[in-house]
Amino acid sequence: MSESPPILALKDVCKAFGAVRALQDVSLELWGGEIHALAGENGAGKSTLVKTLAGVHRPDEGQVLLDGRPVEFHGPGDAQQAGVAVIYQEPTLFPDLSVAENIFMGRQPRSKFGRIDRGALRAETAKLFERLGVALDPDRPARGLSIADQQIVEIAKAISRDARVLIMDEPTAALSGNEVARLFTVARTLQDQGCALLFISHRLEEIFDLCQRVTTLRDGRYISTELLDGLTADDLVQRMVGRELDTLYPKQETTIGAPVLKVSRLTREGVFTDVSFEVRSGEIVALAGLVGAGRSEVARAIFGIDRYDAGSVEVGTVELSGGSPTTAMSAGLALVPEDRRQQGLVMEGSIERNIGLTQLRSLRRGPVISRKVERDRAADWAIRLQLKYGRLSDVVGVLSGGNQQKVVLAKWLSTEPSVLIIDEPTRGIDVGTKSEVHRLLSELAGQGLAVLMISSDLPEVLGMADRVLVMHEGRLTAEIPRDEATEETVMAAATGQTRQEDVSGRASSGQRSAGSEATEVTKEDGALGAREPRSRQRAQGGRA
Amino acid sequence: MAPEAPAKASAVRPRVEAPRPLTRFVRWDVIVTALLIVVFLGGAFGTSDFATSDNLSFALDDLSEIALIALPMTLLVVAAEVDLSVASILGLCSALFGALWDAGWAIQMIIPFILVVGVVAGLINGLLVTRLGLPSLAVTIGTMTLYRGLAYVVLGTKAVAEFPQNYADLATKTVPGTPIPYPFALFILLAIVTAIVLHATGLGRSLFAIGAQEEAAFFAGIRVKRIKLLLFVVSGLVSAFAGAVYTLRYGSARADNGLGLELAVIASVLLGGVDFDGGKGTLGGVIAGVLLIGLLRNLLMLRDVATEIQSIVTGLLLIVSVLTPRIAALVRQARRHPRGATPSASS
Numbered sequence: 001m002s003e004s005p006p007i008l009a010l011k012d013v014c015k016a017f018g019a020v021r022a023l024q025d026v027s028l029e030l031w032g033g034e035i036h037a038l039a040g041e042n043g044a045g046k047s048t049l050v051k052t053l054a055g056v057h058r059p060d061e062g063q064v065l066l067d068g069r070p071v072e073f074h075g076p077g078d079a080q081q082a083g084v085a086v087i088y089q090e091p092t093l094f095p096d097l098s099v100a101e102n103i104f105m106g107r108q109p110r111s112k113f114g115r116i117d118r119g120a121l122r123a124e125t126a127k128l129f130e131r132l133g134v135a136l137d138p139d140r141p142a143r144g145l146s147i148a149d150q151q152i153v154e155i156a157k158a159i160s161r162d163a164r165v166l167i168m169d170e171p172t173a174a175l176s177g178n179e180v181a182r183l184f185t186v187a188r189t190l191q192d193q194g195c196a197l198l199f200i201s202h203r204l205e206e207i208f209d210l211c212q213r214v215t216t217l218r219d220g221r222y223i224s225t226e227l228l229d230g231l232t233a234d235d236l237v238q239r240m241v242g243r244e245l246d247t248l249y250p251k252q253e254t255t256i257g258a259p260v261l262k263v264s265r266l267t268r269e270g271v272f273t274d275v276s277f278e279v280r281s282g283e284i285v286a287l288a289g290l291v292g293a294g295r296s297e298v299a300r301a302i303f304g305i306d307r308y309d310a311g312s313v314e315v316g317t318v319e320l321s322g323g324s325p326t327t328a329m330s331a332g333l334a335l336v337p338e339d340r341r342q343q344g345l346v347m348e349g350s351i352e353r354n355i356g357l358t359q360l361r362s363l364r365r366g367p368v369i370s371r372k373v374e375r376d377r378a379a380d381w382a383i384r385l386q387l388k389y390g391r392l393s394d395v396v397g398v399l400s401g402g403n404q405q406k407v408v409l410a411k412w413l414s415t416e417p418s419v420l421i422i423d424e425p426t427r428g429i430d431v432g433t434k435s436e437v438h439r440l441l442s443e444l445a446g447q448g449l450a451v452l453m454i455s456s457d458l459p460e461v462l463g464m465a466d467r468v469l470v471m472h473e474g475r476l477t478a479e480i481p482r483d484e485a486t487e488e489t490v491m492a493a494a495t496g497q498t499r500q501e502d503v504s505g506r507a508s509s510g511q512r513s514a515g516s517e518a519t520e521v522t523k524e525d526g527a528l529g530a531r532e533p534r535s536r537q538r539a540q541g542g543r544a
Numbered sequence: 545m546a547p548e549a550p551a552k553a554s555a556v557r558p559r560v561e562a563p564r565p566l567t568r569f570v571r572w573d574v575i576v577t578a579l580l581i582v583v584f585l586g587g588a589f590g591t592s593d594f595a596t597s598d599n600l601s602f603a604l605d606d607l608s609e610i611a612l613i614a615l616p617m618t619l620l621v622v623a624a625e626v627d628l629s630v631a632s633i634l635g636l637c638s639a640l641f642g643a644l645w646d647a648g649w650a651i652q653m654i655i656p657f658i659l660v661v662g663v664v665a666g667l668i669n670g671l672l673v674t675r676l677g678l679p680s681l682a683v684t685i686g687t688m689t690l691y692r693g694l695a696y697v698v699l700g701t702k703a704v705a706e707f708p709q710n711y712a713d714l715a716t717k718t719v720p721g722t723p724i725p726y727p728f729a730l731f732i733l734l735a736i737v738t739a740i741v742l743h744a745t746g747l748g749r750s751l752f753a754i755g756a757q758e759e760a761a762f763f764a765g766i767r768v769k770r771i772k773l774l775l776f777v778v779s780g781l782v783s784a785f786a787g788a789v790y791t792l793r794y795g796s797a798r799a800d801n802g803l804g805l806e807l808a809v810i811a812s813v814l815l816g817g818v819d820f821d822g823g824k825g826t827l828g829g830v831i832a833g834v835l836l837i838g839l840l841r842n843l844l845m846l847r848d849v850a851t852e853i854q855s856i857v858t859g860l861l862l863i864v865s866v867l868t869p870r871i872a873a874l875v876r877q878a879r880r881h882p883r884g885a886t887p888s889a890s891s
Binding site: 329335343344349 | 740744745746748749750752753756757759760761762763764765766767823824
């Protein structure tokens with residue numbers, strides 16, 4: 001490793017946007033045959049670093065080194081030419097073209113008369129997939145591919161261009177356990193073939209699972225580069241936030257009261273069936289399961305976003321009529337949705353208006369809205385939730401992900417709900433804010449709020465929940481009390497094994513590899529998962 | 545823990561220097577208002593008959609229908625919807641006005657009746673958009689043709705005239721002591737109400753939220769469909785009323801009354817700085833836009849410019865008003881980012 005220089009490196013790079021110093025004296029070395037992790041909170045400069053490597057930004061100071069020689073990328077094209085490829089969280093493929101056409105876009109193999117040689121196109125693509133060890137049909141259109149498959153296509157595209165450096169910017173945020181395992185297998189295959197990989201993820205367990213070394217950034221500054229071997233998650237968190245987090249999951253002991261939310265036999269045909277449960281005041285109930293198990297859909301139905309075909313929802317003593325978020329709200333429900341940018345916030349609206357949007361009625365003085373009340377209320381919540389902002393009239397779009405989530409929380413908590421449904425409370429949020437959100441949820445439960453928390457983050461589920469409900473393919477498959485909830489019991493139920501079979505079925509079943517979402521997944525597990533016929537998670541709705 | 549926290553806060557703060565949306569619109573309002581003054585002064589010095597009290601009240605009266613309909617249209621466009629059938633509802637109601645007058649109805653019966661027709665026409669638009677989830681652009685192109693067709697069914701190609709003088713006076717005379725015609729005075733009143741609704745009520749807040757991010761508005765418990773339905777109904781109602789004004793002002797009920805008026809309405813709304821994609825705009829801007837279009841039309845008419853040229857001018861204004869904010873945004877962006885690139889030094 002030491003004889004030849006790193007394939008791609010940054011040396012003492014500085015980059016400023018106006019007054020904001022996004023990167024200061026940052027160095028990074030990417031070696032062939034190694035998977036390197038980049039860790040840091042939101043706003044630590046990770047994206048700027050990626051964009052510098054990808055030729056989008058040029059450093060104000062310092063150098064980009066390719067094979068030890070300084071280079072200047074004048075645009076993303078130059079970086080691509082040099083063999084640097086970036087896989088983003090949500091790839092953009094041409095939906096109506098086939099997978100193969102997407103991969104060879106603009107460089108299609110030609111036959112006589114300049115026509116596209118479909119045979120060669122297909123064969124080349126099949127060869128790429130074989131090299132990556134995945135089973136995808138080169139002829140199927142890109143439309144309807146899951147995000148995971150789309151990423152594989154992007155990786156194949158990068159390989160077909162002889163990329164030697166592959167940068168993966170939070171590729172796993174929207175993937176299920178199986179899909180993460182397959183992505184990791186592909187990444188390791190490329191590593192074995194001598195590529196240099198840079199991996200970014202908020203899930204620390206993934207970093208430990210996949211990578212060999214880690215570089216940490218904080219507030220645009222380089223903190224450290226070190227081997228992951230011998231490092232603990234706590235060490236890494238401390239480097240990222242620069243202080244010890246009090247405890248990662250500050251669960252308060254609470255007195256649990258009477259049932260507030262009663263869901264019985266709720267059914268939406270083809271989506272979920274016969275879902276019954278209760279959430280009591282002061283209780284945090286987690287709804288766990290794989291992506292696509294129908295958890296968010298249950299939440300949407302309870303809150304009235306979607307209609308349901310059978311069953312009932314009761315809040316306190318009121319039975320909801322269904323199909324109306326407005327009545328659900330007045331009964332005391334609040335829903336913090338999964339998709340902040342589309343559902344949680346009006347991105348071009350100001351902070352104060354977003355917070356006020358859920359209680360327009362109570363902002364009135366006479367027939368008109370009082371700006372003072374609107375602003376005061378927003379300011380109160382901003383202080384309570386320690387929101388970091390410039391002015392309340394700033395658009396929420398300029399805030400970091402964690403602060404945006406705080407605005408969503410403020411918006412809903414200000415309705416003084418008796419039940420809070422929160423879907424993926426900390427997705428895409430940096431570690432510091434994450435524990436703030438956890439502490440807040442715990443506090444709220446302590447004050448008697450009933451919390452239903454949907455989460456794909458197993459440590460979060462185990463750390464926060466008084467009770468864990470698990471869904472599998474549209475049905476509730478298990479209800480596990482806090483002291484019995486472990487990664488094994490939850491994952492077994494999430495993958496459709498009954499709890500009795502759990503212990504014996506564990507070793508033999510390939511499905512177990514879905515547990516890669518959990519902390520401990522060995523390499524064997526990941527490889528096993530990738531060889532299994534992949535259960536195609538449907539693309540999470542054609543949101544694009 | 546303590547020493548790190550303040551440093552971090554200060555690192556986050558400077559990021560928040562994005563353009564204030566509010567100041568941006570104030571700026572756009574100012575541009576349109578400035579343009580309005582320029583056109584007015586240009587007219588006053590360049591065209592002798594322009595700056596007279598008679599001509600100005602005529603110009604305002606001539607603007608009545610466009611101005612009135614521009615109010616509900618502003619609400620619709622802010623909520624990212626549009627109603628292209630307004631001029632056809634106006635025509636249909638004008639035709640009904642004539643037919644019923646011919647049939648011997650009293651005016652005080654005819655006006656409530658056509659207002660109901662306007663409400664029904666708006667309800668049809670609204671139900672098609674909210675219940676069937678069709679895009680309003682497509683729906684109202686359809687009903688635009690439909691309602692105009694119905695107008696011809698009602699009255700054919702004939703014209704009905706000779707309405708009672710006292711009603712005709714209401715549509716053309718000015719409020720005593722002012723150069724403001726009655727219909728325009730009503731517009732001023734309604735404009736104040738609309739401004740309050742749009743900028744200071746929960747309904748207004750909801751409209752902006754719907755226009756900017758409909759899904760988020762729905763998730764926040766806003767009754768999106770009900771509000772949209774209401775907007776289309778109001779749009780139909782106001783268009784029907786404008787039909788009565790139009791008929792009495794010209795003293796002539798015809799099926800082709802107000803043909804093409806919807807474009808002038810939408811032009812003045814967009815010229816007033818309302819984003820066609822919804823979520824942005826002010827009523828002040830729209831009022832300036834309406835007046836600008838009105839003055840231009842009046843000036844062109846005084847100078848005997850052919851109607852073809854008049855519509856070319858309206859069209860150009862429309863395009864300019866849609867393009868300018870986008871270009872301004874691009875310029876802003878280009879100005880914000882070059883410092884990050886600093887290419888000149890290295891290459």
